[in-house]
Amino acid sequence: MLGSKVKQKIFLLISILIAFIAGCSEQPPTGHDGSGTLVLYSLWDTSSVEGVQKIVAMDNAKVILVSEYGTIIKYTDQQGRLELSHLPAATYDISVRKNHPDDNNIILCGSLRTVKVGYDKTVSDTIYTKPFSSFGISINEIYSAGPVNNVFYFFDQFIELYNSSDEIKYLDGMLIARVSGNSEGKGPGADEGDDGDIDGITYYFKFPGNPGEKNYPFNPHEFIVLASDGVDHRTACATSIDLSKSDWEFFNQYSPEDVDNKTVKNLINLRSDRTADFLISLSGDVVVITTGEDSVYTDGFDISTVIDGVEYQTSSSPLKTLDSRIDRSYAICPGKYTGKSFQRREPGLDTNDGLLDWEILSSPTPGYQ
Ligand SMILES: [Ca+2]
Ligand SMILES: [Ca+2]
Ligand SMILES: [Ca+2]
Ligand SMILES: [Ca+2]
Structure with missing residues (x-):
């Protein structure tokens, strides 16, 4: 016979176990299906462009929702409304964007952070968008981490660009800069002196020619790869990647040792x-x-x-310094020597909010999404 104290203990344990199991069943499901509903409205105040205040629905706008369950991409209806049901209970970061109806060089975008959708709950919210000028060219992927290796090999870095516009752009005279200086001031990429320019240019390389010339076309919806060295890096480091088919490589003509693959066009050092x-x-x-x-x-x-412009860092703790007119936040990048890259969630997706726009890839995708 068990003593009454032992019986009480067993009863207590069973009760705790039942409560625990019941509690578990209320946890968010592990799949992508749930019971939450989110109703979003997206609106745009046209006054900043047209000069007259008028609130307009963002119809047929692309909505991107990011949570621990991944990314959902949907479009608003004619009234700028989007209803999503069967959502897992989670915290969502949401961005919305579309091109200005009359001007392809302007993108309307807005975002909402940490919208909590609970189990069996319906949440409504409104996203107001603002106009941003867009050149149609964005930095689409950065591979900075280096391959998995223990000899400190990271010379296979590349930057991928994407032309998200419907027209041919020209690269002539454009510059690519690393901005890591200005540490004694407000920091890399901040506007020191508030005179409308970003400071701390470490070095910068240029495409041939001058702005306005049309010798180096960048076709609509094309990706181009700018490699540090446009060679097959697997010969130097087996876990690395082949960049010998890159469109461009950075070639420092003042360096005694930089590689020049004659079949890959050069960006030169200024x-x-x-x-x-x-x-x-x-x-x-x-x-x-x-x-x-x-x-x-x-x-x-x-x-x-x-x-x-993109500022990237491995965690959210360091101070963000790039001017907010270029990007309001930063991209989270993978750690050193992981062989991973980071890329925009959609080709050219640029809402000037790096945290929402970028995701880490388990392996680089030079020249494609
Ligand atoms: Ca400045
Ligand atoms: Ca090089
Ligand atoms: Ca070359
Ligand atoms: Ca890519």
């Missing part, structure tokens, strides 16, 4: 005091592409010439 190749920090840096109309790096590049 700072004669820099003899290193175009390499970026493995786990945290700022990269920008500009039109090249401002090529005087000493006082920083004029923000109006910046086509796109």
Whole structure:
């Protein structure tokens, strides 16, 4: 016979177990199906473009929802409304975007952070969008981490660009810069002195020619790869990647040792005091592409010439320094020597909010999504 105290203990344990199992059944399901509902409205105040205040529905706008369960992409209806049911209980980051109806160089976008959708709950929210000018070219992927290796090999870095517009763009005279200086001021990519230019240009390389010339077309919906060295890096490091088919490579003509693959076009260095190749920090840096109309790096590049810029870091703790007119947040990047890259969730998806726009890839995708 069990003593009454032992019986009580067993009863208590069983009760705890039952409560635990019941509790588990209320946890969010592990699949992508759930019981939450989210009703979103997306609106746009046209006054900042047209001069007259008018609230307009963002009809047929692309909505991107990101949660621990992955990414959902949907479109709003004619009234700017989107209803999503069967959502797993989770916290969602949401962005919405569409092209301006009359001007392809303007993108309307807005975002909402940490929208909590509970179990069996319906949540409604409204996203207001703002216009952003867009050159149609964005930095689409960055591979900075280096391959899995223990000999500190990271010379297989590349930057991928994407033309999200419907027209041919020209790369002539454009600049790519690493912005990691200005540490004694507000930090890399901040506008020191509030004079409208970003400071801390470490080095910058240029496409041949001058802005406005049309010798180097960048076709609509095309990806191009800018490799540090456009070679097959697997010969140097077996876990690396083949970049010998890259569109461009960074070639520092002042370096005694930089590689020049004759079949890959060169971006050349504009700072004669820099003899290193175009390499970026493995786990945290700022990269920008500009039109090249401002090529005087000493006082920083004029923000109006910046086509796109990305600040990346491995965690959310370091201070973000890139000017918020270029990006409001930063991209989370993979750690050093992981062989991973980070890329926009959709080709060219650029809402100027790096945390929402980018995701880590388990392996790089040079030249494709
Ligand atoms: Ca400045
Ligand atoms: Ca090189
Ligand atoms: Ca070359
Ligand atoms: Ca890619």
